[in-house]
Amino acid sequence: MSNIQVELAKTLKTKPTDEGKLGFGEIFTDHMFLMDYTEGKGWHDPRIVPYGPIPMDPSAMCLHYGQTVFEGMKAYRTEDNRILMFRPWENFKRLNQSNDRLQIPAVDEKLLLEGLEKLIEIEKDWVPHTSGASLYIRPFIIATEPKLGVKPSSKYLYVVVLSPSGPYYKSGLNPVKIYIETQFVRAVKGGTGAAKCGGNYASGLKAQEIAHEQGYSQVLWTDGIEHKYIEEVGAMNVFFVIDDEIVTPELVGSILPGITRKSSIEMLRGWGYKVSERRLSVQELEDAYQAGKVKEAFGTGTAAVISPIGELKVGDYVMTFNDGKIGTISQKLYDNLTGIQYGKLPDTHSWMDEVCKG
Template identity: 60%
Template sequence: MNNQIEIQLSAKRKEKPSFSDLKFGKTYTDHMFIMDYSREKGWYDPRIVPYQPITLDPAATIFHYGQTIFEGLKAYKNENEEVFLFRPEENFKRLNRSSVRLCIPEVDEDLALEALVKLVSIDRDWVPDVKGTSLYIRPFTISTEPNLDVTPSQKYRFMIIMSPVGAFYKEGMNPVKIAVESEYVRAVRGGTGNAKTAGNYAAAMLVQEKASAAGYSQVLWLDGKENKYIEEVGSMNVFFKINGEVVTPELSGSILEGITRKSVIELLKHWGVPVSERRISMEEVYEAHQNGQLEEAFGTGTAAVISPIGELFWNGEIISINDNKTGELSLKIYNTLTGIQIGKEDDPFGWRVKVE
């Protein structure tokens, strides 16, 4: 394979939106990255081109059998016009783990990272510099072979697109209300819950719509076998601070291994805060609330970074957390992670990657 990335710059640049009034994922930058795969050639023709529609055969297997995986990460700009990425190598490691589960060929992680850095560098003017904003980056792979036989595709396309974004939740760092789902499940152990694939998100939309209609920001998912152990909250991992200890559900095979989750765990250990990964049930959370030991709860993810949880609705009861206020630890984690991301905080972990 020729690893040389060809670059075709756009002859006409788009008008940029106001960075003070950005919607999440509605506007896209001038360029995108594309690389194709065939069984005969492997991955080939890596290229940066003007952002454009793609054309697929109606029989392309992505439309029928859902072979697709994706990632999400961000680029940040500080007041000195420096641009940084946050742990991008972890995203491509996870992309390949998802690829294996969906029977998709893995990409060269070094090449993918090189392409990402070049793409961000070319479109660095699209990285917003308003507080709380960032450039959201979406790498993804789809199966493209026209074939209605139920077999893995022999052709794929890997792409990276980018979008300047504001806050994911309108609440920002204010606590959100979460509904605990007791009927439907997001994923089961042995399924695709630990892969970042489109079907997991499609399966969650019905419940999310019902929760939104009832005034809740997200859904807290329970395990698919016993319907009692906590898994994820919406599209985020979840943490609870109970009697001084921070607890997050263990990676059981049905939970996505979040990069922000991993960073929070490493950060808490660095600070000497007790943190454990284990099974935790809603009954345990409820009892901790009743005993006055449920101190904080928050979700973690690329889009929101940290999203404090102020209320859980479960079995007809409202569980109020920290008087619906953002917890001290949640705020400290948020400020530290975002500080590292934009270069305001020291980075003892080597998480930050500068884009020249």
């Protein structure tokens, strides 16, 4: 066991009584996990401390050059009061892949998991009891060296904060309307699209606002060179059921390798479906749609798990999938993934990490 120091809060917050009104990322638990990096010393001083502001120099490099990465994951409470996490080792593996792209020193993934499990055990009473609700987990790293030169920082801070969050779907698994973006660019091959870093999300806000103005909930991004090939939808990976093939864009360096994406592919193939990771152009999708071959579409991600797509707009052309209703495959994936996450179905894939008893 690593030497993780623990300082418990002297005064605890009042926990929400109505879990149906939790929202997302608005309430935070009593404690957080911190760890420092110093060049020549490595990562050191892992500790759990009361949640609160982080002192930071105004010239901290993360504030000026965006050298920061993060992850998103969840902890779930089962009906028999166990606290589970979904494939957390995959998130920490991806965190180090993001670190590598942004020149942030790698972190011991076993230590990260140990620290997170210890933090959640301390905060287990914050894990919601309501079906569909969960404890959202946000690990992140920021460059803290006080210097305005453009170079990798010599100091970093790793932080984990926890936020009880309500059910993503409050009134059923309703399909969303998506707008295909052909002007702005989220990422290009060779850029930071495959890393989970803040700049990727900030650059998408403009296009998302335009989509909202047109009555669409999210943006579907195309490739940054030709605006021809489909990549991601909002902050999710995307799948299309075309005839007997389930197609999702291949990971070419501009697409985030989602944990839910990976799990969905493994689950679908295990059921005998043909899943293709390949380039899919907007034109191919339109042609297949006009031929009546597109049966359903859906996004995958940590927050929603599965988000069915009911309508897709490119220019003035609108495609409606499955009469705007959730498809059979989307529903089956959602039921099985959430069933495993909440301990209602057997974990035949060994995906879940049991943290403690609630």
